[in-house]
Amino acid sequence: MHDLVSCMHELRFGRSPATMALVPHGGGAGGSATMAMPMLTADNYTVWAIKAQAILDVHTVWEAVAPGDAAVNARKDKMVCALLLGALPEDVLLQVSAKLTAREVWDSLKVRFVGADRVRAASLGTLRGEFDRMKMADGEELDVYGGRLAAMAARYANLGETLDDAALVKKLLDTVPDRLFPVVAGIKQFHDVTTMAFDEALGRLRAFDERVRRRGQDGGGRGGEQLLMTAAQWAARESTRRCSGRRRRAQRGVGERRQQAQALLQVRGARALPGTQQRGICVYRV
Template sequence: MSFQCPVLNSTNYTIWAIKIRSIFNVHGIWEAIKPKEGIEFDEKKDNTAIALLFQAIPENMVLQIANFTSAKEIWDALKVRHVGVDRVKEARLETLELDFESLKMGVDESLDVYAGKISEIASQASNLGHTMNDKKLVRKLLSSVSEKIIQIVAAIEQFVDLGAMPFQGAVGRLKAFEERTKKKNKEVDMHDRLLFTKEDGKERVKEQKCEHCGHESSRQGNKEGGRGKYGKTWKNKQGNQAQ
């Protein structure tokens, strides 16, 4: 079986070294890099390891290590060359860990956006050779969501094995609850609007009736007043004629 060796660059030394070691183990030549006690030097294995290392480094680095005569010397030289990069990565990982611990979902922040922030930090850590497993991501998610979805968190913690739950599975459960909550809130809001519209309509009808009644009452009063006036004048005329 043949395996394609990854090419070393300025940022992937940690991952590169892990992959190269696995390939060397398959070919049975890792002992050329880490000799075991009591085992004699095997020139054939050493030459095979050197050939694979030359395939796994960029061309501009080949001449820099061409003077080394063993696979172990080449490996150690590459490690020393990238030790500064490893220290930078360790510092960056510490920063990512602090960002991860301080991360908290905002009150008006959507679940998709917040879950994306957690995934992004996990991805950056993975690129630096550190893996944040699902258990850690799930616990971070459930312990830092906003109050509006805290109810479903309690149910998940009570009935689901958090150690076996994938991160995307936890996101899916919370998202389903969030969508149901949004739908319910919309229904309640629509119901309140309908009630308000209905009550407002009743008030308008009541005001119109009151105005109508008042108008009719006023007209009725005028009519009665008119009849009283004319009745009094007619009586006065009858009295004068009798005299």
């Protein structure tokens, strides 16, 4: 318990346990700064870890948790230990109070909420299945769905895996509704989706979706019409077009033959040449 008491002396009493006054290492013209550490709960570890790391990093004490090859500054280590302990619920605090360093406290929390390697592998498999099943729901806003995909990347990172932009872009383009298919086809045809940033793909889809919505609200032109045909629709259309063409050509040929016969019969002064009416053939001479 001596280590716990030593760490807790770094807190400024009289404040909420989640709000502490930090003094940057080495002093500084700005003096002390007040920064709120989020409280850890049973289901917010991913978000809590991101916020906690940002707060520790802005005060240049994150190196106490991830020192690399450098030696850990003792004052920074105590500062981080105090901040972490002050953001823990009582049951978790009692479990990590025997840890000697801030690195040990952080790793203990990670093992508790993320799990050991075996649990991590199982969690990662569950997460992959959840990612594979993701799709944009009916009526869901594009920004909301993009946020769900980005959150999935953060969950992957928390398990030590990387969900890169290529996987996110592919998932985004493959699971958006049919109304966005024209722009999806354009992106895949004219851009390299393996190197495209996720934010860029989301921005292109958002711009197209906004134009379609605006045209629909204005009642303009072909906003609600079908832009592309299925293979069956295209084949039926071509078959109808060919049949219509044949009928028009047949009707034109009949009309031409009728006109020729009428012109031949109306020739004035025509008479049959003698000896030529053979085998149903009649030759006229003007």
